Amino acid sequence: MKRPQRGFNLISLMIGMTLSLISILAMLALYKNMVGISVRSIQDAQQDGQVSAGFLTAQLEMRNAGFGIVPSDTTPTDVASKSMRLLQNARLTSGTLTGDPYTPPVEISGNALIWVSKMSTTADATCAGLLVQSGQLVYLKAASTCRAITDWGTTTWTQTILVAAPKNPADDTSYGNIQSASFFKTEQGRCWPFGKYSETQFPNSLKVIMTASISAKDSTGNAIKSVSEICLPNIPIPLTTP
Numbered sequence: 001m002k003r004p005q006r007g008f009n010l011i012s013l014m015i016g017m018t019l020s021l022i023s024i025l026a027m028l029a030l031y032k033n034m035v036g037i038s039v040r041s042i043q044d045a046q047q048d049g050q051v052s053a054g055f056l057t058a059q060l061e062m063r064n065a066g067f068g069i070v071p072s073d074t075t076p077t078d079v080a081s082k083s084m085r086l087l088q089n090a091r092l093t094s095g096t097l098t099g100d101p102y103t104p105p106v107e108i109s110g111n112a113l114i115w116v117s118k119m120s121t122t123a124d125a126t127c128a129g130l131l132v133q134s135g136q137l138v139y140l141k142a143a144s145t146c147r148a149i150t151d152w153g154t155t156t157w158t159q160t161i162l163v164a165a166p167k168n169p170a171d172d173t174s175y176g177n178i179q180s181a182s183f184f185k186t187e188q189g190r191c192w193p194f195g196k197y198s199e200t201q202f203p204n205s206l207k208v209i210m211t212a213s214i215s216a217k218d219s220t221g222n223a224i225k226s227v228s229e230i231c232l233p234n235i236p237i238p239l240t241t242p
Contacts, residue, residue: 047215050163053162055210055228059230063234064119066080066083066234066235068125080105080237083116083117084115085104086113087099087100087101096153104206104235105206107186109185112129113130115129127152132180134165135179136163138161141158142156163179179212187207187209191229210229
């Protein structure tokens with residue numbers, strides 16, 4: 001009497017292979033998702049770190065604004081007019097900076113700040129600035145020909161990236177960490193570095209507010225903004241200024 005053969009038939013093999021393929025595809029999808037989350041987390045950490053470092057660098061550089069620019073006795077407001085410009089629609093193209101200039105302390109937002117400082121009584125004044133363009137924050141350094149704030153549009157500028165733009169701008173639109181055209185805002189107020197302010201001839205000083213986008217989101221899904229304020233005591237604003 002012959003014993004019946006035992007083993008796998010074609011149908012059972014096909015079912016096993018199908019289940020194995022489904023499991024492998026699910027594992028690959030999970031792995032791809034985990035890798036994507038990891039890459040995104042690394043990019044977000046780098047971006048947020050750049051924002052923090054960019055804020056610190058911007059504050060240190062901006063404190064030079066107005067240094068060595070002495071106001072006249074009759075026109076104390078000329079420190080602001082000779083020291084700084086806020087630009088809207090600013091753009092750097094082949095080293096040439098263009099934009100719509102406003103003189104602080106007008107309370108208005110823009111994407112660039114240009115300032116002049118004079119490190120000593122014998123040195124020439126120099127120009128520097130900050131610009132947000134194509135989603136990134138850059139530090140601007142002017143050629144030696146820029147010795148007055150009115151030279152900002154005719155000199156040649158070089159740039160150093162402080163906060164780089166996201167690598168995938170289309171994907172980052174929902175995250176909001178592309179820096180906006182309203183990054184800078186100027187206003188006047190009683191301020192002094194480290195929370196102390198002066199009650200002397202010029203109790204008001206120029207204040208610059210920087211608002212950067214970071215990767216985190218709030219409960220409603222909107223990008224969280226990181227705000228940094230800096231007081232510029234070298235640019236006093238009299239109380240009579242509207």
